[in-house]
Amino acid sequence: MDKAYLLIDFGSTYTKLTLVDIEHEEIIATSKAITTVETNIMTGFNQAFDLLKQKYDKKNIEIIKKLACSSAAGGLKMVTVGLVPELTVEAGKRAALGAGARVLATYSYEMTNDEISEMKNMDVDIILLSGGTNGGNKKVIIENAKKIAIHFQDIPIIVAGNKCANDEIREIFDKHHINYTITENVMPNLNEINVLPVREKIREIFMKNIIQSKGMDKAESFIDGILMPTPAAVLKACEVLSKGTSELSGVGDLIVVDIGGATTDVHSLSEGYPSKAGINLKGLQEPFAKRTVEGDLGMRYSALALLEVSGEKMIKDYIDSNEISERCQYRHNHIAYVPENIDDVRFDEALAKVATKLAMNRHVGHIEIAYTPLGEVFNQYGKDLLEVKYIIGTGGVIVHSENPDKILEEGLFSKQEPTVLKPKNPNLKVDEKYILSAMGLLSYDLPNCAFRMMEKYILCEIGG
Amino acid sequence: MDKKTVVIGVIGSDVHAVGNKIIDYALSNGGFNVVNIGVLSSQEDFINAAVETNADAILVSSLYGHGEIDCQGLREKCDEAGLKDILLYIGGNIVVGKQEFKDVEERFKKLGFDRVYPPGEKIEKGIEDLKKDLEI
Numbered sequence A: 001m002d003k004a005y006l007l008i009d010f011g012s013t014y015t016k017l018t019l020v021d022i023e024h025e026e027i028i029a030t031s032k033a034i035t036t037v038e039t040n041i042m043t044g045f046n047q048a049f050d051l052l053k054q055k056y057d058k059k060n061i062e063i064i065k066k067l068a069c070s071s072a073a074g075g076l077k078m079v080t081v082g083l084v085p086e087l088t089v090e091a092g093k094r095a096a097l098g099a100g101a102r103v104l105a106t107y108s109y110e111m112t113n114d115e116i117s118e119m120k121n122m123d124v125d126i127i128l129l130s131g132g133t134n135g136g137n138k139k140v141i142i143e144n145a146k147k148i149a150i151h152f153q154d155i156p157i158i159v160a161g162n163k164c165a166n167d168e169i170r171e172i173f174d175k176h177h178i179n180y181t182i183t184e185n186v187m188p189n190l191n192e193i194n195v196l197p198v199r200e201k202i203r204e205i206f207m208k209n210i211i212q213s214k215g216m217d218k219a220e221s222f223i224d225g226i227l228m229p230t231p232a233a234v235l236k237a238c239e240v241l242s243k244g245t246s247e248l249s250g251v252g253d254l255i256v257v258d259i260g261g262a263t264t265d266v267h268s269l270s271e272g273y274p275s276k277a278g279i280n281l282k283g284l285q286e287p288f289a290k291r292t293v294e295g296d297l298g299m300r301y302s303a304l305a306l307l308e309v310s311g312e313k314m315i316k317d318y319i320d321s322n323e324i325s326e327r328c329q330y331r332h333n334h335i336a337y338v339p340e341n342i343d344d345v346r347f348d349e350a351l352a353k354v355a356t357k358l359a360m361n362r363h364v365g366h367i368e369i370a371y372t373p374l375g376e377v378f379n380q381y382g383k384d385l386l387e388v389k390y391i392i393g394t395g396g397v398i399v400h401s402e403n404p405d406k407i408l409e410e411g412l413f414s415k416q417e418p419t420v421l422k423p424k425n426p427n428l429k430v431d432e433k434y435i436l437s438a439m440g441l442l443s444y445d446l447p448n449c450a451f452r453m454m455e456k457y458i459l460c461e462i463g464g
Numbered sequence B: 001m002d003k004k005t006v007v008i009g010v011i012g013s014d015v016h017a018v019g020n021k022i023i024d025y026a027l028s029n030g031g032f033n034v035v036n037i038g039v040l041s042s043q044e045d046f047i048n049a050a051v052e053t054n055a056d057a058i059l060v061s062s063l064y065g066h067g068e069i070d071c072q073g074l075r076e077k078c079d080e081a082g083l084k085d086i087l088l089y090i091g092g093n094i095v096v097g098k099q100e101f102k103d104v105e106e107r108f109k110k111l112g113f114d115r116v117y118p119p120g121e122k123i124e125k126g127i128e129d130l131k132k133d134l135e136i
Helices: A041-053 A084-097 A114-118 A139-151 A163-175 A195-215 A230-244 A301-318 A324-333 A342-363 A403-409 A438-444 A447-461 B018-029 B043-053 B067-071 B076-079 B101-111 B122-133
Strands: A002-010 A015-021 A026-034 A061-070 A075-083 A101-105 A126-129 A158-159 A181-182 A225-229 A254-259 A262-268 A279-282 A289-294 A366-370 A376-383 A390-394 A427-430 B005-010 B034-037 B059-064 B085-091
Touching: A002 A041, A002 A230, A002 A438, A015 B018, A026 A041, A026 A447, A026 B059, A041 B085, A061 A438, A061 B076, A075 A084, A084 A126, A084 A195, A084 A289, A101 A114, A101 A376, A114 A139, A126 A195, A126 B085, A126 B101, A139 A158, A158 A163, A158 A195, A158 A376, A163 A181, A181 A195, A181 A342, A181 B059, A181 B085, A225 A230, A225 B034, A230 A254, A230 A262, A230 A289, A230 A438, A230 A447, A254 A403, A262 A342, A289 A342, A301 A324, A301 A342, A324 B059, A342 A403, A376 B059, A390 A403, A403 A427, A427 A447, A427 B101, A438 A447, B018 B034, B018 B043, B018 B059, B018 B122, B034 B043, B043 B059, B059 B067, B059 B122, B067 B085, B067 B101, B085 B122
Parallel strands: A002 A061, A061 A225, A075 A101, A075 A126, A126 A158, A158 A181, A254 A390, A279 A376, A390 A427, B005 B034, B005 B059, B059 B085
Antiparallel strands: A002 A015, A015 A026, A254 A262, A262 A289, A366 A376
16 A cells, blocks of 8 residues: 655635655645635635545555645734834845735834724734844834734734844843743844744744634634644745755756636745855845745736736737726736636736736846946845756746746846846746645655655656 | 834945944943944935834934935934934044045034034944943
């Protein structure tokens, strides 16, 4: 009997199952059904599971473990509070995004009462409180802790600020019986970022607290663990593929573009140091595994927002249509819409090209030229991704497209914008079997198996 | 006693990196917690660094003669950012050509600097003054 892992993604729309033969390192079958988080999460799961059962030979396959990730019920929603917008606020935001969260809002300096009431109206799962380098400013983080302690007694809080403020914050939070945890500073020294401890704490709280509050606890008895939010699973898979494991060497720098209905996510796995000599690296340090989320670039719910940022003219560069705003409106109103004719498929692809181009432009770093008495000098802000080896596309529109390369090509370096540091000559690949999140889960237990499967299913077999 | 924190950097479109490293080395050896933001630093970079690190002083270097333009409004921005009364020092070749240093010093004091150093001044003098001003 072959041993198998069942990997589950409770997505915002679909519950997707992937059954993996861990001995032969093969995908046995996949299935999906609509996520049913409002009633009982297991209804949708069971539908998908029934479909899956028809696709494999139960006599020869034994499921030994079931692992899940989830972005159901709106995903993991966070607010981050820091000190200076470009420094600890940005560092906190990057840590939260890297943990797979949706960042609903960020706050800087001492929070006002208006900001507190604004935050009260949001449905927040976790608050990340940071501010000050170690030994730096502690006044602001302590003031913010006091306000949070009074107004948010039911929300788990992660403290990742100036370590010198921790004792006082602990006193404040204990007095108010707050559910909090203290971890390493997200920016221990100026411009030096430390996202991993925060990411791990977010994942722990997600596993412990969030799952119950999202009606996911019904799944817990059947599943061995809901390990993390779905985007964190994707990022984990990318990390393993890029860096390798203790036994296997990684494939090097890569980017994943994930175009969804509501957002476009870009993950880059790269230090992003300047690839040319004589360039000054400026600003806050970038995490090796970086995720950005563009809430205004999406194929359905965010189609109107996409039109607003790109303008009709940019979409017209990709498709000749006189009904651009009507078609975006229709997609916004019908989030489950599947294009039926070739013209609508082309329109979706045009939107995907725009989303790829804009999301990549925002994700990658850029060069600014300063004119000095000593001639031109170059400053780099963000990551230099010119030499990245792979761009991997995922998300419905790319996976189902006949021309995924054409969509991904929009994410390449362009001579028209030479200061935008997008990849020059990467291999374009597609996550055709939609396995990235599943491989992220698998890599927690069996990193070597997950690595080889990604090589086989994403890098070699498919794509250009 | 806790170390005092000083932010250092080279302001404006100025890329003189060597002196910056020497100052970093000397101040660190002198017992300061040095936050070095490097060359090509804007006023905002200095201020953000000082806010986040709760710095006691900002030491601005300028070697290319445009210091006066680059530093205009720095004191006011510090006040705005809640860094009231933070010590501001400047040194290097802060103006163009051979000007009477007394006049230069006066102009920079008007800009809000607490101490102004002429070309060629040794960093030891700056450290001595810092210790005096910070009462250590």
